[in-house]
């Protein structure tokens with residue numbers, strides 16, 4: 001019979017107990033260590049990869065108050081709070097054993113033991129040890145992934161008065177649990193700001209969960225946000241927590257809230273009001289504890305007047321409203337962004353000596369930036385990649401300025417209405433890339449999802 005890959009340590013001052021336990025356990029488990037005193041426990045824990053410790057409660061002859069058992073139990077758990085400790089005790093000491101569980105022991109075994117019960121208790125302990133191990137690996141992986149993402153979303157760049165004012169609100173609001181609604185055009189940095197609020201919040205060590213409501217179909221909305229029970233619908237192969245539960249002790253960022261269909265708005269309102277979610281197909285209501293942040297590029301206040309967005313939901317989500325101005329309204333920030341992204345991409349593409357020509361700089365400063373910060377980021381990246389010499393020139397950016405579009409196709413730009421110009425630019429990008437959404441989105445400085453939303457909006 002193959003043995004279970006596990007190391008069990010048994011500590012008891014009674015040699016007969018040690019011997020019979022060893023005889024039983026070594027048939028089942030790969031490594032069984034026996035000790036007559038817990039004094040070497042530090043060394044053993046640091047040297048051996050121990051999965052389960054079976055610890056007697058009393059070591060001094062004539063004493064059965066369990067004090068030593070408690071002492072060593074606390075000591076072991078102070079070295080490793082997840083260690084599985086099973087206490088061994090005699091019939092008259094059950095109260096002691098129960099108290100030891102309150103202190104963190106996994107379980108207790110009565111002496112003389114039944115072999116079957118003894119092995120079942122150890123196996124249950126091993127199962128827990130395995131899941132603790134998995135959880136600790138998952139936690140580390142999660143922390144590493146989180147760090148990666150945090151590095152991608154660096155500091156808040158911008159020194160304009162607009163950004164300074166906005167940051168004073170961020171300072172005030174971050175450490176509270178107020179719901180915050182972030183408004184702003186595409187690419188202005190709504191997600192970036194939401195992450196900054198999370199980083200400065202009391203739940204900064206918890207997860208930051210981002211949900212793009214614009215990309216969720218109605219059928220997926222409930223199961224993604226609230227979770228589901230196995231069998232709740234055809235593809236529900238296993239129980240799954242929703243994003244509200246995943247964001248426990250962290251921040252849930254509901255992006256593109258304006259895209260939520262009206263019938264789902266009332267569901268979301270109830271959840272936010274009650275701070276409870278029910279998984280699909282399950283009757284249980286689960287409380288959640290997550291900071292809620294929201295964002296949209298839609299004129300949400302106007303939509304309330306037009307009946308497209310529920311006023312009561314808006315009142316729930318905008319305890320504090322922060323509007324990020326478009327880049328064209330804070331031109332002082334352009335040069336900061338140019339320098340910031342230029343340094344990042346010079347280092348990424350190993351072009352440390354690259355310079356920006358004065359014409360290139362002039363073009364960057366005067367460009368209209370309809371795609372806001374994301375557009376600057378992509379433009380600088382493209383410039384760094386395309387430049388052949390020591391300097392980036394305007395042609396390396398391939399920027400389509402409003403003026404040039406207007407001149408080349410003057411009949412289209414009779415008006416400078418932003419919506420019409422935006423529609424034209426989207427069409428131009430699609431024509432240029434022969435309908436390739438990914439390339440057109442990149443050129444426009446948008447995500448694919450954002451471009452799809454515009455195609456729908458402009459009926460293209």
Ligand SMILES: Nc1ncnc2c1ncn2[C@@H]1O[C@H](COP(=O)(O)OP(=O)(O)OP(=O)(O)O)[C@@H](O)[C@H]1O
Pocket residue numbers: 152153154155156157158184185186187188189190191192193297373374377446447450
């Ligand atoms: N103030 C800022 N400082 C540094 N980087 C920024 C800033 N604002 C935006 N960015 C960067 O610009 C890019 C676009 O920002 P982000 O995705 O947050 O915009 P958004 O408004 O959420 O866009 P969308 O509406 O398309 O979802 C990201 O790479 C982000 O890190």
